[in-house]
Amino acid sequence: MEPIDQDLDESELELPAEPMMLNMGPSHPAMHGTVRIVVELSGETITKADVQIGYLHRGFEKMCERGTWNQVFPYVDRLNYVSPMLCNVGYALAVEKLLGITVPERCQYYRVMLGELARVADHLTCNGAMAMELGAFTPFLYFIRAREMIWEILEEETGARLTHSFGRVGGMAKPPTPFFKRMVSETLPVVMKLVADGEKLLLKNRIFLDRLEGVGAISKEDAIALGWTGPTLRSTGCAYDVRRAHPYLVYDRLEFDVPVGTTGDNYDRFMVRGEEMRQSIRILEQSLEQMPDDGPINVDDPRIILPEKQDVYTTIEATIQHFKIVMEGIKVPAGEVYSYTEGGNGELGFYIVSDGSGTPYRMRIRPPCFAVVQGLEQLIVGGMIPDVVPTFGSLNMIGGECDH
Amino acid sequence: MSLVEVVLALVKILVIIGFCLNMSALTTWADRRQSAMLQHRVGPNRAVINLPSFVIQGALATPGLLLGAVAALGIGGAASPAAAMERMALGLQLTVFVVWFHLVVLSWRVHVKGPLNAFEAAIGSTLPRSYFFAGLFAHGAGIAVTSLLSQRLAAGLLPAASVYTGARVVGALLGALMAAIGIYAAMRIPKGTFGLRLAGTLHALADSVKMIFKEDFVPKNADKLLHSLAPMIAIFPALVVLAVVPFGSVLCFEDANKNGLFEFSDLAHVAPVMTRDAICAGHAVPLQIADLNVGILYLFAISSTGVIGAAIAGWSSDNKFSLLGGLRAASQMVSYEVAMGLSIMGLLVITSTLRLQPLVDWQNQNAWGVFVQPLGFLMFLAATAAETKRVPFDQPEGESEIVAGYFVEYSGFKWGMFMAGEYVEVITSSAILITLFFGGYSLPFLYADGVLVQIGDTVLFQYKMNHVAVTVLQSLTFFGKTILMAFFQVFFRWTLPRFRYDQLMKFGWTKLLPLAIANLVITGVGVVAIDQAGPGVQQGFALLGQLSQAVVALLLLAAPIALVWLLLRPVERTRFLHSTSTRFAAAAGGVKASPMQA
Incomplete structure (x- = not known):
């Protein structure tokens, strides 16, 4: 007897099939309400993907052209709403670069510390949410509890848990509270322990590792070509960190390592973020020692910094100064500048054009997420639907920042 | 079959269904309570x-x-x-x-x-x-x-x-x-x-009442008939599986009027005592709904039809996510059915019966299944979790991937039926697990005539009990063990991430199935070897079995003590107040969780 399918072509044996289009998002549990992925499926395998962003577009850049320089701070809060303090610091540094001023040393340390606290909170959220979307609920709660402690510090310092609006051109809105150093030094060990506990639950779990290892891998060259920065780029093995490559504030005086991955898959991204939290805590511990306990927090320039409230009510000079800064804004010399800092997701750049008036003439932001999300399509094609969840989660796409 | 037997069968059915439905509500409560404990929330407590x-x-x-x-x-x-x-x-x-x-x-x-x-x-x-x-x-x-x-x-x-x-x-x-x-x-x-809140357990009851009155939404292009049929198909097998699971030994009535017929008047005459081998002289009423001679085969045949409900729901909902969920459910459950069946074959070879009552008796006489077939137990546990679609095998639902899977388009009571079906499955699978591997209704050293602690040939302790006391104790044991096992299955829920679909398939076909076959082969060789070996070896195994019973008995005594010792530990709460708001709150008498939080 001869096999019955001897004469048949391979393709004739298969039933006719057509690909299935599936809309994932924007209202999908894993899409955070801010992105839509149209995928073409063959079974559960993704053959084509179309990532559509813009669901959180609010005309941020245009809005910035309306107010004074200091009125931009609430807008930048809402860029990366997971680590708003980093955006505050980044924007303040950009305007200060254009003004040609440097804030006092104490303020520089204060900014570094608040920024690193925000970075820890950012990475905690990202790693925790990723674990939760894979079904592991308890580690998420561990991470969120740690984040809650950091947010309490930020709340105590700035008055707001999330949208701090705490940065000012030439300094900060308020000097550190008397409890600041004690709070940070008491909180750090607890946060470290919670992070270690949460990671222990995940990194010894075969299912979790299987879901991450080798999924969503990208090469170093591709990542650089896409313009990736931040933890996602470092996970591919490229040790580019703005804090190390182009130090700003006091990062050149602080000792920290830049963790890098090897394969650029989800596991590496998870681990890089975990290690960066530890490095941030190292930075915080050093800053606790080095930060001066007294000294000015704002630059000594009445054209930039609002006078004391007491003086506004009692002296005519301060009243006029207050009026001019509030009504007309700080006069920033005409010119243009590009300033970049290390945000939660990578290089957060502000390109600012000033015409010498009290209002930005043009503001352009370089959000790290925008470049990172470009690569999402490449990462998920060929994978399966469940792979979208950790891959998207580990890219940490923040709608407010991406849809600038 | 006399009228008495019909009435007794109906009573047994009512008992089992009542137990399943009540326990499914309680398991839902336990599930939500655990999630609340993780989050320092009050948990379900709003029904009063x-x-x-x-x-x-x-x-x-x-x-x-x-x-x-x-x-x-x-x-x-x-x-x-x-x-x-x-x-x-x-x-x-x-x-x-x-x-x-x-x-x-x-x-x-x-x-x-x-x-x-x-x-x-x-x-x-x-x-x-x-x-x-x-x-x-x-x-x-x-x-x-x-x-x-x-x-x-x-x-x-x-x-x-x-x-x-x-x-x-x-x-x-x-x-x-x-x-x-x-x-x-x-x-x-x-x-x-x-x-009256009853620790929040009323909440689950209130939820089920609420579900009856909620809108029953059917998508416009859905297949109306199949869409309505699917939840019924899903819950039905979960309930009827328990028909062959014995929840007690045999209840023996004397033939009081000596006419050889089982009549209502006989019900008053329960046999006072039984002999050790539990042979009933009068009318025996087995404490299981149906004593089928193919017991375990019935169990697999019925439980595997549960998948049809999920698959039909996924197909008829006219939603791509639910279609994917239905496909996942179908392929997952069909794959794990094989491993599930093979994983208990070793146990069946050893006990050489398909009926569940003799299986339990064998475990009572020798050793619990989990000691005889530890690997088989682990594989069966994994396969059961896959069958009941619980974490980490909840791909058919996979809420972060395919939203809610096959029941994404269900609401109201139909959705409630799916949920109840899932939890009833947890209960039935627990009942099956304990019947196969944890001695079912039996307690160590408890026989039909009372307690007899015997290691080798030395009798350490003997206590005669009457027939009713033994039967009641055995039934309570069965339900208690089932509840414990169900709560144990609920514990998995909150820490494990879920598998990816293809990893799950690979795990089933390339790990679980070969392991189950290897387990079966090794068990078969072992059984033949022990049969061929001399009486010394067999006595040694009998002694091992008695030792295992002794270990279980000691654990049963130690477990409540350890539990109370752990639960009643003096709680040391260190509060970590550092921000102004927490200090203010503490100064004003602390923050109290609102009873409105559910």
């Missing part, structure tokens, strides 16, 4: 029945008075000195238990809510744990004293009249204590209305 406080007072006082009267009369009125001695010993132990248990409860309440009067303050000044340990000590002392007394009674050193008096005194003491406790508990209830 407002009752006038005299109803609650009555409900608290009546059982105390009734039980007290029963205890006083039951322990006091014994026929022979030996029986009086036995009842006195039992009454003493019960008294000690009642005392320490209520002291623990009261002390705990005082620690949580504060004392109402000086008496309670005095009780509350000692930790609950101390009462428990004192109670354990008192139990031991009571056993020592009563065994000494019964030795003296047997030697004729103790007058019979004093034993009768002792029994009466103990009975009166116990009765008075129970009555006093009931009345005191009733007195603690404040006047007015009392919100």
Whole structure:
């Protein structure tokens, strides 16, 4: 007897099939309400993907052209709403670069510390949410509890848990509270322990590792070509960190390592973020020692910094100064500048054009997420639907920042 | 089949279905309560029945008075000195238990809510744990004293009249204590209305009532018939699987009227005692709904039809996510069916029966299945989790991937049926797990004629029990074990991430299936080898089996002590106040979780 399918072509044996289009998002549990992925499926395998962003577009850049320089701070809060303090610091540094001023040393340390606290909170959220979307609920709660402690510090310092609006051109809105150093030094060990506990639950779990290892891998060259920065780029093995490559504030005086991955898959991204939290805590511990306990927090320039409230009510000079800064804004010399800092997701750049008036003439932001999300399509094609969840989660796409 | 048997079968069906549905609600509650505990939330507690406080007072006082009267009369009125001695010993132990248990409860309440009067303050000044340990000590002392007394009674050193008096005194003491406790508990209830919450378990009940009245949404292009049929198909097999699972041994009635027919009048004549081999001379009523000779095959045949409901739901909903969910459910359950069936083949080879009642009896005579087939148990547990679609095998639902999977387009009562079906499956799978691997309704060393602790040929302890007591104990054992196993299955839920679909398939086909086959082959070789070996080896295995029973018995005794020791640990809460808002809140009396949080 001869096999019955001897004469048949391979393709004739298969039933006719057509690909299935599936809309994932924007209202999908894993899409955070801010992105839509149209995928073409063959079974559960993704053959084509179309990532559509813009669901959180609010005309941020245009809005910035309306107010004074200091009125931009609430807008930048809402860029990366997971680590708003980093955006505050980044924007303040950009305007200060254009003004040609440097804030006092104490303020520089204060900014570094608040920024690193925000970075820890950012990475905690990202790693925790990723674990939760894979079904592991308890580690998420561990991470969120740690984040809650950091947010309490930020709340105590700035008055707001999330949208701090705490940065000012030439300094900060308020000097550190008397409890600041004690709070940070008491909180750090607890946060470290919670992070270690949460990671222990995940990194010894075969299912979790299987879901991450080798999924969503990208090469170093591709990542650089896409313009990736931040933890996602470092996970591919490229040790580019703005804090190390182009130090700003006091990062050149602080000792920290830049963790890098090897394969650029989800596991590496998870681990890089975990290690960066530890490095941030190292930075915080050093800053606790080095930060001066007294000294000015704002630059000594009445054209930039609002006078004391007491003086506004009692002296005519301060009243006029207050009026001019509030009504007309700080006069920033005409010119243009590009300033970049290390945000939660990578290089957060502000390109600012000033015409010498009290209002930005043009503001352009370089959000790290925008470049990172470009690569999402490449990462998920060929994978399966469940792979979208950790891959998207580990890219940490923040709608407010991406849809600038 | 006589009319009596039909009626008894209906009663058994009602018992099983009632147990399943109630336990599914309670398991839902347990599931949500655990999630609340992880998040420091109150958990489900919003359902409340407002009752006038005299109803609650009555409900608290009546059982105390009734039980007290029963205890006083039951322990006091014994026929022979030996029986009086036995009842006195039992009454003493019960008294000690009642005392320490209520002291623990009261002390705990005082620690949580504060004392109402000086008496309670005095009780509350000692930790609950101390009462428990004192109670354990008192139990031991009571056993020592009563065994000494019964030795003296047997030697004729103790007058019979004093034993009768002792029994009466103990009975009166116990009765008075129970009555006093009931009345005191009733007195603690404040006047007015009392919100009955039953630790939030009413919430699950209220949810199921709510689901009946919610909108039943059917998508426009859905297949109306199949869409409605799917939830019924999903819940039906989950309920009927338990038909072959025995929840007790055989209940034996004597043929009182000697006509050889089983009639209603026979129901009053339960056999007083049974022999060790449990042969029933009169009318035997097996405590399972249907004693099929293909028991386990029925179980697999029915449980595998559960997938049809999920697949039809996924297909008929006219939604791509639910289609994916239905496909996942179908392929996952079909794949794991194979491994599931093969994983228990080793056990069936050893016990050489397909019926579940002999299987349980074998485990009672020899050793629990989990000791005989540890690997088989682990594989069966994994396959069961896959069959019940629970974490980490919940791909068909996979809420972060395919939203809610096959029931994404269901609402109202149909959705409720899917959810109830899932939890009923947890209950039935627990019942099957304990029947196959944890001795079903059997307790170690408990036989049809009572307790007999025997290691090798030496009898360490023997205690005769009557037939009703043994049967009740066995049924309670079955339901208790099932509840424990169901709660254990619920524990998995909150830490494990879920597999990816293809990893799940790979795990099933390339790991579980070959392992199950290897397990079967090794077991087969082992069984033949032991059969061929001399009687020495077989006796050795019998001894091992008895040792395993002894280990289980010791664990059963140690587990409650360890549990109480852990639960009643003095709690040390360190509060970590660093921000202004938390300091303000603490200064204003602390932040209290609102009862409105659910």
